[in-house]
Amino acid sequence: MSTPTESPETSGETAEPTEPARGPTGPGMLFAIVRRELSTAVVTWTSLGLWIGVLGTLLAITWFGGGVQVGYVSTIIDLLTPLELLIPVIAFVIGYRAILGDERRGVLDVLRTYPVKPWQVVLGTYAGRAIGLVAIVTTALSFLMFPIVVTESYRPIFYATHTGSNSPGLFLRFIVLTACFAMVVLAIAIAISALAGTTRTAITVAGLALFALLFGADIGLVFALSRGLIAESSLVASLAISPLSAYRGLVLETTVAVTAGTGPRTASPLASAVGLLVWWVGSLAIATVAVDR
Amino acid sequence: MSAESQPRIETRTVTAVSILVLVVGLVAGLFIVDLGSATPEPVDFDETVSVGLTLEDELRLDNSDADIELPKVQTFYSQYPYVVGYYGVESFAAEQRQPAHEQRFGFPNAIYVTDYAGRDVELTETGLPVTGNSTAERTATGGHNHGGTAGGSGNWVLAEEAVYVVDSEARTPSGETVMPFGDREAAEAFVESYGGEIVGWEAVLEVPAGDDDAEAVRGRIADRHAEANATVDSRTRLRDRPVETVVGEDEPTVQSAIEAAPPNTTVLVPEGTYREHVDVDKPLTLRADGDARIVGNDNGTVVTITANRTAFVGLNVSGVGGSTPGPTVTDGHSTGNVGGASHDHGDTVGDDSWDADVEDDYAQGDTAIEVTNAEDVLVDETEIHTDAAGIILYASPGSVVRGTTVVGSENYREGHMGIVAMRSPGVIENSTFVGGLDGVYTHRSEGIAVRGNEMIDNRMGIHLMFTSGALLTDNAMSGQETAGIYVMTGPQRNAIVGNEIRDTETAISVGGTDSYVAENVVTENDLGVRIEATASIVERNVVADNRNGIEAWALLPTNRVTHNDFVDNRRHVSVSSGRLRVWTHDGEGNYWEGAIGPTDGTVIQRPYTPTAPVDGRLHQVDGAATLARAPALDALAGFQGAVPGMRADEVIDVAPLCAPVNDEWFEATERTDTEPICRSGGGSAAQTRYDD
Numbered sequence: 001m002s003t004p005t006e007s008p009e010t011s012g013e014t015a016e017p018t019e020p021a022r023g024p025t026g027p028g029m030l031f032a033i034v035r036r037e038l039s040t041a042v043v044t045w046t047s048l049g050l051w052i053g054v055l056g057t058l059l060a061i062t063w064f065g066g067g068v069q070v071g072y073v074s075t076i077i078d079l080l081t082p083l084e085l086l087i088p089v090i091a092f093v094i095g096y097r098a099i100l101g102d103e104r105r106g107v108l109d110v111l112r113t114y115p116v117k118p119w120q121v122v123l124g125t126y127a128g129r130a131i132g133l134v135a136i137v138t139t140a141l142s143f144l145m146f147p148i149v150v151t152e153s154y155r156p157i158f159y160a161t162h163t164g165s166n167s168p169g170l171f172l173r174f175i176v177l178t179a180c181f182a183m184v185v186l187a188i189a190i191a192i193s194a195l196a197g198t199t200r201t202a203i204t205v206a207g208l209a210l211f212a213l214l215f216g217a218d219i220g221l222v223f224a225l226s227r228g229l230i231a232e233s234s235l236v237a238s239l240a241i242s243p244l245s246a247y248r249g250l251v252l253e254t255t256v257a258v259t260a261g262t263g264p265r266t267a268s269p270l271a272s273a274v275g276l277l278v279w280w281v282g283s284l285a286i287a288t289v290a291v292d293r
Numbered sequence: 294m295s296a297e298s299q300p301r302i303e304t305r306t307v308t309a310v311s312i313l314v315l316v317v318g319l320v321a322g323l324f325i326v327d328l329g330s331a332t333p334e335p336v337d338f339d340e341t342v343s344v345g346l347t348l349e350d351e352l353r354l355d356n357s358d359a360d361i362e363l364p365k366v367q368t369f370y371s372q373y374p375y376v377v378g379y380y381g382v383e384s385f386a387a388e389q390r391q392p393a394h395e396q397r398f399g400f401p402n403a404i405y406v407t408d409y410a411g412r413d414v415e416l417t418e419t420g421l422p423v424t425g426n427s428t429a430e431r432t433a434t435g436g437h438n439h440g441g442t443a444g445g446s447g448n449w450v451l452a453e454e455a456v457y458v459v460d461s462e463a464r465t466p467s468g469e470t471v472m473p474f475g476d477r478e479a480a481e482a483f484v485e486s487y488g489g490e491i492v493g494w495e496a497v498l499e500v501p502a503g504d505d506d507a508e509a510v511r512g513r514i515a516d517r518h519a520e521a522n523a524t525v526d527s528r529t530r531l532r533d534r535p536v537e538t539v540v541g542e543d544e545p546t547v548q549s550a551i552e553a554a555p556p557n558t559t560v561l562v563p564e565g566t567y568r569e570h571v572d573v574d575k576p577l578t579l580r581a582d583g584d585a586r587i588v589g590n591d592n593g594t595v596v597t598i599t600a601n602r603t604a605f606v607g608l609n610v611s612g613v614g615g616s617t618p619g620p621t622v623t624d625g626h627s628t629g630n631v632g633g634a635s636h637d638h639g640d641t642v643g644d645d646s647w648d649a650d651v652e653d654d655y656a657q658g659d660t661a662i663e664v665t666n667a668e669d670v671l672v673d674e675t676e677i678h679t680d681a682a683g684i685i686l687y688a689s690p691g692s693v694v695r696g697t698t699v700v701g702s703e704n705y706r707e708g709h710m711g712i713v714a715m716r717s718p719g720v721i722e723n724s725t726f727v728g729g730l731d732g733v734y735t736h737r738s739e740g741i742a743v744r745g746n747e748m749i750d751n752r753m754g755i756h757l758m759f760t761s762g763a764l765l766t767d768n769a770m771s772g773q774e775t776a777g778i779y780v781m782t783g784p785q786r787n788a789i790v791g792n793e794i795r796d797t798e799t800a801i802s803v804g805g806t807d808s809y810v811a812e813n814v815v816t817e818n819d820l821g822v823r824i825e826a827t828a829s830i831v832e833r834n835v836v837a838d839n840r841n842g843i844e845a846w847a848l849l850p851t852n853r854v855t856h857n858d859f860v861d862n863r864r865h866v867s868v869s870s871g872r873l874r875v876w877t878h879d880g881e882g883n884y885w886e887g888a889i890g891p892t893d894g895t896v897i898q899r900p901y902t903p904t905a906p907v908d909g910r911l912h913q914v915d916g917a918a919t920l921a922r923a924p925a926l927d928a929l930a931g932f933q934g935a936v937p938g939m940r941a942d943e944v945i946d947v948a949p950l951c952a953p954v955n956d957e958w959f960e961a962t963e964r965t966d967t968e969p970i971c972r973s974g975g976g977s978a979a980q981t982r983y984d985d
Contacts, residue, residue, distance in 0.1 A: 015329050065929045066941040070872075073372070074939045081928040148807075156518075160340035162333045165402065166939060169323060236681050254324060259372040259936055270445040 029116055030124050037128020039178045041098070047132060054090065057082075062144060070150045072164075072171040076255050077143060083178055086245050087137065088185045088213055094133050095189030096206035098125050099291060100196050107290070118291040122284055126190050133186050134179045156289040167260040173254050181247040184276045187283035188213065188243075194290035237268045240275025247276070262290030302558035307769040333369045334448040335405040341367050341378030344806060344827055344850050346389075348467040348782040349648075349737070349759045356647040357670040359423045364407045364472055365463050366452070368749030372399030372871065374936035377849065381405055382457065382471040386498050387506070388828070388851070397850050397875070398938050410479035412448065416487055422472065450475040457497045461489025467505070467785075507830040507853070510809040517764045517788070521720045521742040528671040528693040528720075530602035534578045540567070547571050547579070547587060562587075562608060573598045573605075588612040590889035596662040604671040605662065605881060613679040614659035630681045648759065651736060654686075656715050659916040660685045661699070664692060665716075672697055675938060682709035683729070686717035690738075694721045699730020703772060705752040710734040714741055721746065731756040732770075735763065743768060744786055753779050754794070761778045761785045761805070765792065773797040777815075778824070780804050789813060799823055800839070810834065814958060820844055821862065827851045833856070835955045837964075839869045843905075847946055859903070860886040860913070860964070866903035866944045873940035875947060882946035884953045885910025889921060894971050896948040904943040 011190065026093055062068035065078030099122070102108045105132065111121060152271055192209050197201035224230040230238045239245040249267025297604045346363070354361050364911060366385040368377045378399070380383040384402075388394060412426035458472040460482050472489075474480040480491050530836035537558035542552035547567050550560045564583030571587060573579065573596070587926060589595035589612030599863040660682035664670050669691040676698045677683045683699030687691050694712060698976040702708025705818065711726035718738040725747045726732035732748035734756045735741055754770040754777040757763055761784035768779040770792065777794035780787055784805040793814045794800035800815035802938045804825035815821040816836040820837040824831060826848045829913060830852045836842040842862035843854070846869050854876040865885060868874075874883055881896055890899025907926060910917040920926070937945075952969030953959055 061925075061929065066943070070941050071374075071939055073936055074941070077936065078929060084926075085928070158340070159342055160376045161337040161374045162369050162376060162402075163374070165399065166374075169326065176323060219559055256936060259939065 007061065008216065013017045015088070029114070030120050030127070031109075031118075032219070033121065033124025034128045034131070037098075037208040038131060040127060041094075042132030042135075048135070050090065051140065054136055055143055058140055058144060060148075062147075068144065072145075072168055073151075073166050073256060073259050075148060076171065076174045076251065079141075079174075080248060080251055084248060085183075085204070085214060086242075087182050088210055090136070090212050091133060091182055091185035092189045092192075092206050095186045095203055096127050096193050096196075098129055098190055101203045120287045120292055122190065122194065123180045123289045126187060126284060126287070127189070130183050130186050134163040137182050138175055138179050139176060145171060170255040170258060174251060177247065177250050177254070180214055180276060181243070184212070184243055184280045184283075185286075187280045188224055191283040191287040194287040196278050211245065218245055221245060236265055237271040238275075239267055243276060243279050246263065246272035246279075249276045250276075251269075315537070315643050326524075332403045332451075333654060335367055335403075337347075338365055338378050339585065341376040343378035343380065344849065344851075345380035346466070346489070347759075347761065347784050347805065349784070351783075352647040353466070354421075359417060360425070361417065361421045362407065362424045362465075362471055362528075363422065364409075364500045364589070366407075366699070367405045367449070367620075368398075369397035369399050369403040369497055370400070371402050372936045374938070375848065381467060382473060382497055382499050383469075384467070386500050389498065391851070393853075393875070393878070396937070399936065404454045405449040406473035408448040408455065408475040409483070410450075410452035410475040411832075414472070414483060416462055416464075421466075422463055453494050455494065456480045457492050458483055458487075458489040459492055459497070459500060459861075462487040463489075463709040471500060474824070494856050501601070505786060505807055506808050507786075507828060510788050510807060511752060511811070511830060512942065514764070514766075514788055514790060514809075517740075517742065518744075518766075520746065521764065524691065524720050525693055525695065525722065527965050528604070528669060528691075529673070530605055531578055531602060531671050532580065534604075536561045540561065541565070544808070551577060551579070552574075557602075568612070570594070571596045573600055573603050573908075576602040578604040578606065580604070583608075585609065586611065589614070590690075591615070592659075594660050594663045598664040598667050598670055600720060601668045603664075603667060604673065605853045606671070606673045607673060609676045610661040611678040613661045613677075613681050615680050616657075616659040617681045617707065618658050620656050633721070648737070651758070655710075655734065655736060656685055656713055658682060658688050658709055658715075660709070662690045663870045665685070668692070671695075675699075677731075679832065680708060682713060683711045683714070683726070684712075686714045686719070687713075687715045689717045692719035694716055694719070695723050697724040698727070699729070699732075700727045701727070701751070703728050703750075705730050709757075711751070712740045716970065717741075720744070725749070726751060726754075733908075734758070735760040738763070740749075742766075749776070749929065752776070754797075755779070757778070757784065757787065758782050759784065759937060763787045765789045767791045768793075770794045770800075771796045775799065776802050777818075778802070780808070784808075794818065803806050803829070814955075815839060824852055824854070832856045835958050836865070838860055843867075844869060845871070845874055847871065853878050855882055856884075856954045858884045858955050858959070860884075860953070863913070864903075864909060865912075866909075868904055868944060871942050873942065874944045875937050875938035876944055877947045880948050882948045882950060884910070884950040885946065887917075887951040888946075888951075889918050889970070890949075892951040894973050895951065897951050897970070899949075900945055900947045901949040902943055902945045 061082050061202050062075050067074035069079035076219045189206065192205050193202060196205050221238065225235060239249045250269055251268050252266035296568060314739050339383055341734055346668060363380050363381050363940050366379040366422045367377040368385065368540060370377065379388065409424065429660060455473045455475055456477050461472060461484065463470050463472050472483060474483065477893050484491060491544055505943040511823055535558055539561045540545060540549045540550045541563055544553050546569055547562060548569055548571055548938040551573055554560050554577055556577065559578040559580050562579060562581050562585040564585055566586045566588055568588050570593065586609040587595060591612050591614060593614045607636045608757040627765050658681050661677040661679045662684045665687045667689045670689055672684060672694045675695040678700045681700045683701060684694060699711040709728040710731045711729055714733065714735045716737045719743040719812045720908050721733055721740045721745065722744040727749045729751055731753040732751050732755060733743050735758060737759045739760060741757055741760060742761045745767045748770040749767065750772040752773065754768065754773050755765055757780045759782045765778060771973060777797045778789055778792065778801045780803045785807050787805060787808045789801060789803060789810045791812045796820065797818045798979040800818040800822060801810065801813060802825065803810055805825060806825045806828045808829040810822065810829065810831045811831050816838045818839045820841045821836040821843055822831065822834065822844050822846045827849045827852045831852060834857045834858055837860040839862045842865040844867045849873040855878045883899050890897040892898065907917055911921060949972035
């Protein structure tokens with residue numbers, strides 16, 4: 001992600017943690033790594049391009065889907081499936097070389113000369129890129145609220161209208177859930193980056209992992225359900241196994257179901273949240289172990 | 294150095310942690326707060342999208358002297374942007390029991406009912422509630438009375454907080470009704486005067502509805518035909534009265550023969566041309582023997598019938614005067630009375646004076662045969678040539694017109710109706726109407742049957758005004774300038790079945806509620822069917838070769854549109870307003886030429902959205918099928934049907950049929966463009982039907 005023009009900054013930044021007295025457990029080291037990540041990998045022209053691309057894609061989807069002309073909930077419905085595909089792709093683009101790249105350029109070796117613990121490297125790298133990813137996702141999604149407000153303000157003359165459950169609060173929930181989902185997927189990407197040995201394997205592994213994430217987990221759920229490995233009664237909780245299904249379930253349960261009324265439950269919010277949390281913490285832990293090698 | 298930096302970092306950490314806590318708290322709050330349950334204030338009932346009252350009842354109530362206030366409900370649904378108003382609490386109770394109700398609207402965020410407490414409610418003779426003590430005082434008394442003061446209709450109470458009187462003497466124009474009260478004392482006082490018992494909201498939701506819905510209409514069609522057959526049989530027997538008088542032998546003219554003949558006999562009219570005007574004022578049968586023609590002097594009405602049980606058989610009538618209602622009627626707006634009224638209005642006084650202008654305008658002018666205040670009349674095998682009206686039936690219920698031909702004015706603007714049936718429910722069958730304004734025009738003829746007629750080149754074929762419960766079946770129409778069948782003024786329970794309509798501007802335009810439109814074949818029209826009606830069933834129609842197949846016009850998505858065949862229309866469906874309609878019921882939708890996807894032998898497992906840019910072109914544009922399979926489109930289509938009340942105004946069929954329903958028709962017309970895509974060996978009903 002980083003471009004050659006930033007290498008001077010990189011050296012400047014790495015020069016900062018020159019105070020071993022602060023102690024390895026001090027958060028200063030962490031902040032330093034986060035700051036380095038932000039300036040080298042996040043605040044770049046590439047990221048701006050990515051942001052524009054994401055925003056354009058979201059606008060196009062909601063416009064042609066018709067959701068943005070009607071309201072918040074319909075926009076959520078239009079975006080849900082596309083985002084399930086889009087978020088992992090963006091997260092992998094941002095994350096798959098994060099640690100690997102540092103290793104390739106010898107940055108990790110430099111860092112190892114400082115009293116930096118592996119978890120600090122992982123967390124710092126992750127936090128820096130996560131800030132960038134979350135910023136891209138939340139600002140792009142928030143931007144969509146403008147056309148909704150504008151188009152929603154159109155009202156027929158003859159009839160009274162009301163918003164029903166179509167509140168911006170539901171859309172904010174959606175933004176938050178999507179940001180969390182993006183952070184989890186980024187953690188997975190970071191883990192892959194830490195595990196991969198070479199750039200070429202990183203691309204391959206990231207691609208395979210992406211594929212497994214997008215299709216494999218859900219197809220596995222379908223397989224397990226049809227073979228009776230998952231009881232029908234526990235499907236709603238088992239959805240949490242797949243990050244995509246956990247995210248989808250959370251969105252449906254906390255936004256769409258609020259307006260749609262009763263019916264079969266779409267997800268167990270708690271199980272789905274725990275599922276995402278496990279993926280998140282687990283991935284970062286794996287990355288830490290991998291860096292420690 | 295470290296002593297300085299330590300507090301700096303701590304401050305920073307504290308700040309970071311506090312921001313983090315704040316963000317987490319806000320985010321958590323976002324999920325804890327209940328976003329679905331805000332209770333909106335009631336609105337003026339006029340601003341709701343209302344159902345449950347015909348235009349006739351509305352005009353009648355508006356016209357009434359008493360301050361009649363029917364019990365009403367207004368509902369704010371979670372996913373539907375319009376406030377839905379119901380006349381009659383029971384009409385809401387019935388609607389919310391419909392299987393697809395919650396799927397279409399979401400759940401109610403708030404339901405308000407009319408509050409009669411403290412308003413001196415009384416009932417009229419017919420049981421309609423009248424409020425004496427209206428808004429001003431009530432507002433002062435406050436109570437749990439929510440806002441809204443416009444037009445004396447501002448007394449609302451939350452449905453769950455009200456008590457209800459059921460089985461009392463209270464009525465709406467549609468029948469028995471439930472009376473809501475904001476407090477129990479008022480309800481008890483009402484029960485003392487008008488009977489009934491007090492129940493809560495939950496019990497009201499279970500109140501059985503009358504058998505007035507579209508399914509009931511469908512179920513009654515066979516009975517209605519049997520009734521019509523009985524009427525026709527009874528009237529046909531009038532042909533067999535004994536011949537006592539023969540024109541030309543016993544009497545010189547038709548009129549003198551009528552005057553000479555004893556009642557309940559036949560006057561026989563031998564072959565020949567009779568230049569006279571005829572007035573039948575006693576129950577007689579006028580029957581032609583050969584080619585008998587009655588020819589007027591091109592001035593005024595030729596035959597006038599004012600006696601019950603008159604029969605007019607086999608004669609040819611022409612020489613009708615040219616007086617027509619003119620633009621008042623042709624342009625569809627009754628702006629006032631043109632010329633003198635030709636009828637005295639039997640019951641168009643008092644509460645019924647609301648339609649006096651309509652009766653004056655539409656029943657005036659010259660006509661070949663005028664039947665006024667005469668019951669059970671038969672017009673059989675008559676041929677009429679007229680530049681004005683053919684037959685005007687005025688307040689003559691039980692009349693039968695059959696086997697008759699009316700040839701009207703070539704330019705409809707200069708003509709009048711083939712038949713005007715004004716307060717004259719009866720049977721019109723096997724007749725032919727060429728040219729003129731409307732083949733059959735009805736006004737307040739509840740239960741009229743119009744069957745097996747042919748209508749060619751009129752303004753409209755059949756035009757229902759203020760007419761509920763009509764049976765319009767097996768008519769063949771073509772060349773209508775405005776519409777084949779046009780149902781106006783929001784009536785109820787009309788059945789439009791088995792008609793074949795082609796080459797018109799609009800084949801069928803159906804308004805009102807609880808109506809049944811089925812098994813019609815509409816082809817080569819500008820528009821096949823316009824659905825203005827709500828709570829209606831539209832099924833098993835063939836919609837082929839039209840510019841627009843069906844136009845979804847009704848704002849409320851309460852119709853059941855399934856098992857229709859859409860073939861080779863330039864656009865299968867167009868929509869005018871409202872929100873998403875789901876045209877699927879019980880897992881089966883319609884047959885759409887062009888719909889693609891995997892099938893289970895009965896339905897296609899890919900939603901079809903005829904109003905969408907790609908799906909709508911599937912049957913016409915090469916390459917559209919490839920584009921339709923793009924993952925991007927599938928991704929969008931995935932949840933489209935999830936909350937229809939919050940989707941744009943489109944039509945979606947989530948289970949399109951893979952083979953046409955009316956395959957006999959397609960086979961008979963030797964069409965090759967209805968490739969069914971059901972997998973072989975599916976063994977489903979649709980597949981079997983097609984294989985047969």
